[in-house]
Amino acid sequence: xxxxxxxxxxxxxxxxxxxxxxxxxxxxxxxxxxxxxxxxxxxxxxxxxxxxxxxxxxxxxxxxxxxxxxxxxxxxxxxxxxxxxxxxxxxxxxxxxxxxxxxxxxxxxxxxxxxxxxxxxxxxxxxxxxxxxxxxxxxxxxxxxxxxxxxxxxxxxxxxxxxxxxxxxxx
Amino acid sequence: xxxxxxxxxxxxxxxxxxxxxxxxxxxxxxxxxxxxxxxxxxxxxxxxxxxxxxxxxxxxxxxxxxxxxxxxxxxxxxxxxxxxxxxxxxxxxxxxxxxxxxxxxxxxxxxxxxxxxxxxxxxxxxxxxxxxxxxxxxxxxxxxxxxxxxxxxxxxxxxxxxxxxxxxxxxxxxxxxxxxxxxxxxxxxxxxxxxxxxxxxxxxxxxxxxx
Numbered sequence: 458x459x460x461x462x463x464x465x466x467x468x469x470x471x472x473x474x475x476x477x478x479x480x481x482x483x484x485x486x487x488x489x490x491x492x493x494x495x496x497x498x499x500x501x502x503x504x505x506x507x508x509x510x511x512x513x514x515x516x517x518x519x520x521x522x523x524x525x526x527x528x529x530x531x532x533x534x535x536x537x538x539x540x541x542x543x544x545x546x547x548x549x550x551x552x553x554x555x556x557x558x559x560x561x562x563x564x565x566x567x568x569x570x571x572x573x574x575x576x577x578x579x580x581x582x583x584x585x586x587x588x589x590x591x592x593x594x595x596x597x598x599x600x601x602x603x604x605x606x607x608x609x610x611x612x613x614x615x616x617x618x619x620x621x622x623x624x625x626x627x628x
Numbered sequence: 629x630x631x632x633x634x635x636x637x638x639x640x641x642x643x644x645x646x647x648x649x650x651x652x653x654x655x656x657x658x659x660x661x662x663x664x665x666x667x668x669x670x671x672x673x674x675x676x677x678x679x680x681x682x683x684x685x686x687x688x689x690x691x692x693x694x695x696x697x698x699x700x701x702x703x704x705x706x707x708x709x710x711x712x713x714x715x716x717x718x719x720x721x722x723x724x725x726x727x728x729x730x731x732x733x734x735x736x737x738x739x740x741x742x743x744x745x746x747x748x749x750x751x752x753x754x755x756x757x758x759x760x761x762x763x764x765x766x767x768x769x770x771x772x773x774x775x776x777x778x779x780x781x782x783x784x785x786x787x788x789x790x791x792x793x794x795x796x797x798x799x800x801x802x803x804x805x806x807x808x809x810x811x812x813x814x815x816x817x818x819x820x821x822x823x824x825x826x827x828x829x830x831x832x833x834x835x836x837x838x839x
Binding site for chain 2: 467468469475476477479485489493497501
C-alpha cells in the first residue's frame with residue numbers, strides 16, 4: 458500500500474488524504490445553496506453605485522474614443538504639415554515680410570500703416586517686433602483683406618516665417 | 629469507438645476523462661455567458677464540495693469557509709464573461725478561491741482550529757487508509773483518527789499560506805504540479821519546492837504521531 462509503510466506506520470500522505478473524507482452534513486448544503494442563490498439574485502438585481510457605473514462606461518468608451526482621437530490628431534498633423542509647406546513657399550515669395558500682432562481692428566490699422574501688397578505674420582501671443590503693443594489672437598487663420606495677408610498662429614513669439622514654420626502650428 | 633480507444637491509448641484514461649470534463653465545463657460556461665443563468669447551478673453543484681474543502685483547509689474555519697465559498701461562486705459568476713476557456717474552468721475557479729482566501733486571511737489574522745465535520749463511520753469504513761491507522765478497536769480507531777486530524781490541522785496552520793496551499797491542492801485535492809502552478813500563478817519548480825519544504829515541516833511537527 459502506498460499509504461503506509463510496511464511496518465504499519467502512518468505516513469503523512471495517508472494522514473493528509475484522510476482529510477478528503479471530511480464532509481459537511483447534507484443539511485449544510487441545503488442552507489448553503491439557499492444562501493448562495495439569494496446572494497446571486499441580489500447580485501443580479503443590485504445596481505452598482507453611480508460612480509462605478511460611470512467609470513465602467515468611461516472605460517468602455519476609451520476603447521473607441523482613444524483610437525479615433527489618435528487617428529484624428531494624426532490626420533490633422535499631416536494636413537497641417539502639408540499646409541505649412543504650401544504657406545511657407547507662398548510667403549517666401551512675398552517681397553516684404555513683417556511681423557505684427559493680431560488684435561481687434563488690426564487689419565485696417567495695418568493697412569493704413571503699411572498699405573497693400575504686404576504680408577504680415579502674426580503669432581497668437583501677439584508679440585512681434587513691429588508692433589508696439591502685443592495682443593492675443595483668438596483664431597488661427599489667414600486674414601486676407603485687400604491684398605494684405607496676415608499669417609496668424611497660436612504659438613509663442615515669432616518674428617519671421619522660419620520661426621513660425623519651426624513652431625509647426627499653422628493653419 | 630476505435631477513434632476514442634486510440635485517443636484513450638495515446639493519452640491515457642485519466643487524461644481523456646480530464647479533457648472531456650474540461651470540455652463539458654466549457655460548454656456550461658458558454659451557456660452561462662450566453663445568458664443561461666441556471667446553467668451556472670451545474671457548476672456550483674459540481675465544485676462546491678471541493679471548493680469548500682480547499683477554503684476550509686486554508687482557513688480552518690467552518691463558517692468563514694462557507695461564506696468565502698459563496699463569495700467565490702458569486703465572483704466567478706460576475707466575471708464569467710472574462711473566462712475565455714484557455715485553462716480548465718476549475719483551475720480558474722480555484723484561483724479565485726485561493727486569492728479570495730488570501731485576502732480574507734490577510735484581513736483577519738486570527739485562526740481557529742477545529743474540524744469541519746467529524747468523519748462519519750461510513751467514510752471511515754470505506755477508507756483503505758484508515759485500516760492502517762490503527763490496529764485498535766473501532767472506537768479506538770476513531771479516537772486516534774480524530775486526534776491525528778486535530779494535530780494535522782494544527783500542523784497545517786503552522787505553515788505559511790503559500791506552502792499550505794500547495795500541500796492542500798496536491799495531497800488533499802489531488803491536483804497535478806502543473807495545475808497547482810496555474811492556480812497559484814507560479815512555476816512548477818516553485819510548486820515542487822514548496823511542496824517539499826512544506827512536507828518536511830509537517831513531518832517534523834507530527835513526528836511523534838507518525839513514528
